[in-house]
Amino acid sequence: MEIPEQPQSERAVMQHRAYQPLQPAGNKYLQQKWDKASYDLHRRKVESAKAVVNTSPPKTYGHLALKLKKQQLEEEWTRKIERENDMLMEKIAHIMRTTGAVDNKMYYDRKSTKKRQQELLRITKENERILSRVSQCRPHYNVQSWHEDWLKTLKMMDRITRYPQRRANYQKGQYQGQEMLSRRSTGCDEEEKISSDASNHTNGKATSEENEKSRDTEETASETQQDIDTQPFSEPDVEE
DSSP states (O other), rough: OOOOOHHHHHHTTTGGGOOOOSSSSSSSHHHHHHHHHHHHHHHHHHHHHHOOSOOOOOOOOHHHHHHHHHHHHHHHHHHHHHHHHHHHHHHHHHHHSSSSOOOOOOOOOOOHHHHHHHHHHHHHHHHHHHHHHHEEEEEESHHHHHHHHHHHHHHHHHHHSOOOOHHHHHHHHHHHHHHHHHHHHHHHHHHOOOOTTTHHEEEEEEEEHHHHHHHHHHHHHHHHHHHHHHHHOOOOOOOO
């Protein structure tokens, strides 16, 4: 016995009875509608959700796809080839119109020895002019003024120092002169002793004259020393 089929409208109306909710519900029809609405909302959220990792292909730029620089280089290369071809065609046409001689002569001016000599003379004259200018140039510094300034500084140093160099040098020279006089006097005494055996009269006169000379030199040296000690040092004229 076959069960008669129910129409589609009745099947849709009775479909909620076959629905089994997850939780116990008082009305299966309403529970089915609510669950379906929540499920549809979940599906819409899943479809509209954005991925955390960007897996989309990178953006394509037009200038990278066209490669304008490459096209420019190719155009320049083709223009260069065309220009060279035109030049070659002109040369071939010129050869065909004429006898076909090759222009391979090198035109240059030969340098003569006369021109080299003239250049040498010019260089020597320039060197002589430079040498004359350098030799005639006056110096910027005056050596005489340097020497005068140095003498002034020496005077100032001699005036400021505790033991002046000029007086010390004079005393040193006087001491050396006294030593020379003493040496000469001792040498004369020895000669007198040797010559006394020959003639007493002549030796006596010579010794007396030498003694007088030594006394005179000692007196003059002492007088000059007294004059130097008493003489005050003059202040040098220092230009401001």
